[in-house]
Amino acid sequence: MGSPGISVLRRIFSSGNAATDDYANRKVPRHRSWGYWGIMLPLTGGGTAGAWLAIGSSLASQYGMPNTIVGLVYAVIAQTVLGYVLVRASAGTRLSSDLASRGLGMGFLGSTVTAVVFGTNWFFYWALESQILGSGLAAFVHIPEQVGWVITGLLFIPLTLYGMVFVTRFQNWTIPVFVIWLVWNLVVIFQDPVSRERGRDFLTYTPNGGGLSVAGIFGVIATVNGVVALVPLLSMEFARFARPTDSPRRRFWGLLGVAVLPQNLLTWLIYLPVGVLVWRATGQTNPGTAFVALTGWVGFIGLFVTQIRINLQNTYASSLALSTLFARFLRFTPGRAFWSTVTCVVGTALIFVHMLDVINEVLTFEAVMLFAWIGTLFGDYAVVRGWLRMDVGEIEHRRAYLRRFNPIGLSSFATGACVGLALTYVPAATHLSGGVWTVLSSLASFLGFAVALVTHPFYARLYARRSATGGHGRYLARSPEEVPAEVRTAAGQVSCAACEVEVEVDDVARCPVRSFSWICSECCSADRTCRTACQSSTVTFPALPLRPSDAVGP
Numbered sequence: 052m053g054s055p056g057i058s059v060l061r062r063i064f065s066s067g068n069a070a071t072d073d074y075a076n077r078k079v080p081r082h083r084s085w086g087y088w089g090i091m092l093p094l095t096g097g098g099t100a101g102a103w104l105a106i107g108s109s110l111a112s113q114y115g116m117p118n119t120i121v122g123l124v125y126a127v128i129a130q131t132v133l134g135y136v137l138v139r140a141s142a143g144t145r146l147s148s149d150l151a152s153r154g155l156g157m158g159f160l161g162s163t164v165t166a167v168v169f170g171t172n173w174f175f176y177w178a179l180e181s182q183i184l185g186s187g188l189a190a191f192v193h194i195p196e197q198v199g200w201v202i203t204g205l206l207f208i209p210l211t212l213y214g215m216v217f218v219t220r221f222q223n224w225t226i227p228v229f230v231i232w233l234v235w236n237l238v239v240i241f242q243d244p245v246s247r248e249r250g251r252d253f254l255t256y257t258p259n260g261g262g263l264s265v266a267g268i269f270g271v272i273a274t275v276n277g278v279v280a281l282v283p284l285l286s287m288e289f290a291r292f293a294r295p296t297d298s299p300r301r302r303f304w305g306l307l308g309v310a311v312l313p314q315n316l317l318t319w320l321i322y323l324p325v326g327v328l329v330w331r332a333t334g335q336t337n338p339g340t341a342f343v344a345l346t347g348w349v350g351f352i353g354l355f356v357t358q359i360r361i362n363l364q365n366t367y368a369s370s371l372a373l374s375t376l377f378a379r380f381l382r383f384t385p386g387r388a389f390w391s392t393v394t395c396v397v398g399t400a401l402i403f404v405h406m407l408d409v410i411n412e413v414l415t416f417e418a419v420m421l422f423a424w425i426g427t428l429f430g431d432y433a434v435v436r437g438w439l440r441m442d443v444g445e446i447e448h449r450r451a452y453l454r455r456f457n458p459i460g461l462s463s464f465a466t467g468a469c470v471g472l473a474l475t476y477v478p479a480a481t482h483l484s485g486g487v488w489t490v491l492s493s494l495a496s497f498l499g500f501a502v503a504l505v506t507h508p509f510y511a512r513l514y515a516r517r518s519a520t521g522g523h524g525r526y527l528a529r530s531p532e533e534v535p536a537e538v539r540t541a542a543g544q545v546s547c548a549a550c551e552v553e554v555e556v557d558d559v560a561r562c563p564v565r566s567f568s569w570i571c572s573e574c575c576s577a578d579r580t581c582r583t584a585c586q587s588s589t590v591t592f593p594a595l596p597l598r599p600s601d602a603v604g605p
């Protein structure tokens with residue numbers, strides 16, 4: 052027997068522990084549902100992030116406040132629409148954006164491309180938030196900035212060993228600290244004549260005296276799109292826990308609340324302009340040093356809590372993306388806490404690239420990739436399934452039934468992303484600037500979205516014609532089986548023959564390698580040895596029903 056310390060570590064670093072793995076690779080069971088406030092509160096961690104302040108000053112300093120304000124109004128409207136649609140979809144399917152992408156045209160392994168897109172965002176934000184905190188620490192205790200970055204970066208390792216439960220509690224308890232801190236700093240700005248005078252132009256500031264311009268507005272929109280697309284996709288991670296039993300009216304308002312409250316209305320229209328005010332009042336674009344300059348220890352403590360709030364969440368999201376990626380491609384499943392540690396170490400290294408200086412550029416790039424992904428999802432859900440009613444099966448997430456790579460979604464995503472990236476970078480690289488090129492460049496993420504959406508049904512028809520079993524055959528490797536009553540527990544669930552956890556009937560599949568017993572989708576996804584034997588034409592499944600006791604493990 053190992054020592055207690057080692058066994059605790061082994062437990063934390065192993066997969067299959069629902070408390071730490073948070074259904075990263077499986078459907079959320081209905082009994083694990085949360086109320087809408089329970090979904091919104093952890094999401095507020097993103098709404099209070101220091102990055103918003105930095106995005107505000109970055110946009111205002113490049114495009115001027117008049118253009119920024121128009122872009123912010125756009126952001127609220129676009130994010131509300133997109134957020135509601137995606138949050139509703141995940142509450143209905145209990146799938147995260149990644150699990151849904153498997154069935155919505157990408158395939159089991161193909162969808163990992165979206166995990167990469169998603170994961171790069173978290174690394175970016177993680178480094179950004181840590182840099183802000185590290186710079187604040189350095190200014191507060193008078194140490195070199197680089198030392199501050201390393202200290203705060205590594206601080207997150209012990210803080211992130213626990214999963215959703217700890218993140219949720221921390222988010223909930225610290226909201227009042229954030230509000231008091233922000234109000235305190237605003238009062239100080241308004242009471243201090245110098246800061247007040249300096250900050251007076253925060254709603255009208257322009258870098259070179261220019262006012263509203265088409266190029267400026269579209270430039271802001273191109274940048275904010277990186278967040279407009281990301282927040283709804285992130286919200287899906289939480290909305291999949293929504294209570295399935297609510298009345299349609301309650302559900303509408305609850306889900307709309309999730310789309311509008313935690314990281315949308317107040318954040319774009321109040322918090323982001325506050326960032327511009329703090330920048331103008333202190334002359335510092337880094338909110339970390341700005342708050343310490345404004346209110347000393349109060350500024351630092353508030354900043355510390357705010358940044359811990361958000362980076363716990365960033366670490367959680369990043370570790371989910373990494374665990375998905377490695378579980379599927381390499382069948383490497385060391386557990387979420389392991390990936391949290393990797394996030395902290397790599398993120399700390401990234402701080403040294405000075406994320407604060409390239410915010411607009413990174414967000415513009417992410418916008419193109421995220422919008423191409425969303426275009427693919429919409430193309431599948433709304434056009435292929437909704438409008439064209441093609442026979443492509445249910446939205447499947449289980450490896451046992453899915454094709455490894457679905458060329459339909461991968462092609463439309465690649466087409467949309469390539470068009471978006473070409474429009475973003477080719478005009479600048481070839482000196483095709485000004486006029487229509489500037490506007491096209493700024494609209495790149497929308498155009499990439501439109502191209503992915505429109506080409507998706509085209510690819511669906513094209514590949515379906517080439518498949519012996521039509522669209523269905525491109526999406527599904529075999530038809531999902533009904534779980535017979537004999538196998539279900541009294542609660543209507545199925546006990547996984549591998550991990551023995553009871554899961555819902557739409558989260559299991561029969562496994563030939565385990566004597567045709569039923570295993571959960573997570574154990575199925577993590578199997579390194581089976582080589583997807585269940586999809587082989589040489590395997591013959593015995594007829595149902597089959598009781599759990601009939602099946603013996605290998």
Ligand SMILES: Nc1nc2[nH]cnc2c(=O)[nH]1
Binds near residue numbers: 101177365
């Ligand atoms: N999830 C998330 N959203 C953000 N919005 C602004 N900053 C962040 C961040 O660091 N993480």
